[in-house]
Amino acid sequence: MRRSFITPEGVDLQLDLGGAGERAAAFMIDAVILVLTLVLATLLIAFVEHEAGTNGSDDAATVIWLLGFFVLRNGWFTLFEIGGRGATPGKRLLGLRVVARDGARLTGGAVIVRNAMREIEIFLPLTALAMTSSGDAFMTLFMLAWTGIFALFPLFNRDRLRVGDLLAGTWVVHNVRARLAADIAAPRAEQPRRQFSDATLRLYGIYELQTLEDVLRRHNPDTMTLVAGSIRRKAGLPDDGDDEGFLRDYYLALCVKLEREVALGHRRSDKSAA
Numbered sequence: 001m002r003r004s005f006i007t008p009e010g011v012d013l014q015l016d017l018g019g020a021g022e023r024a025a026a027f028m029i030d031a032v033i034l035v036l037t038l039v040l041a042t043l044l045i046a047f048v049e050h051e052a053g054t055n056g057s058d059d060a061a062t063v064i065w066l067l068g069f070f071v072l073r074n075g076w077f078t079l080f081e082i083g084g085r086g087a088t089p090g091k092r093l094l095g096l097r098v099v100a101r102d103g104a105r106l107t108g109g110a111v112i113v114r115n116a117m118r119e120i121e122i123f124l125p126l127t128a129l130a131m132t133s134s135g136d137a138f139m140t141l142f143m144l145a146w147t148g149i150f151a152l153f154p155l156f157n158r159d160r161l162r163v164g165d166l167l168a169g170t171w172v173v174h175n176v177r178a179r180l181a182a183d184i185a186a187p188r189a190e191q192p193r194r195q196f197s198d199a200t201l202r203l204y205g206i207y208e209l210q211t212l213e214d215v216l217r218r219h220n221p222d223t224m225t226l227v228a229g230s231i232r233r234k235a236g237l238p239d240d241g242d243d244e245g246f247l248r249d250y251y252l253a254l255c256v257k258l259e260r261e262v263a264l265g266h267r268r269s270d271k272s273a274a
Helices: 020-052 058-082 089-093 108-131 137-156 163-168 181-188 206-218 221-235 243-263
Strands: 096-100 170-174
Touching (some): 020 137, 058 108, 096 108, 163 170, 206 243
16 A cells, blocks of 8 residues: 655655545545534524524525535535645544645645546435435436445555546545654754755745655655755755755754745745745
């Protein structure tokens, strides 16, 4: 279940894929939260209508309810996964996140595609099943088979991909759970640090900072040499032979600069941001 994940800097982070059971459990957590939210919203609307003495059409109310549920569930998955964590609350609780398989940043288009496919995979057949009369056995079996095929699809491919992941070019992987700067800074606390110019620090943003953090935590000498060489070439810095120390100092300096920029209202998400 471990796969190569090549970042734009050419670093292989070796990510672990989330299992089908973990993904199903994360989805169920999100589904429970969605259902509770929907129930509370329905009760609130009913209470407001009762207090106002309005008597809306049952058909109109049903249409509005279905539209609200559609917007809620799609907005829930899309907005959470398009954020910096790349994960819904269910995924975060189980230590999972969505990443792009090509190693680039997860795009809004990919997130929309993978979640739009969930409508076809799950919600469309379940909605049709709920609206099917009890005597229509063929339609009931057809909708159950439809849902089952898509639900079991991750079990029949080595990367545990949903159809939505296949089309969007995404993986669901285990997140690295760790504190950020504290333990990385500790080994350098009593040592003199290298100084970097503003131009050198502006080569990277928050995304690259997170990638550099992963490199330091994994502590692979070959990877650290590769990344340190890449930064030195871009910045025009000499090679002093201490790749790990160079990366730790650069990481800490970049942390300080980005935190200062965020405090001033300037958030640079990656190296391509103005």
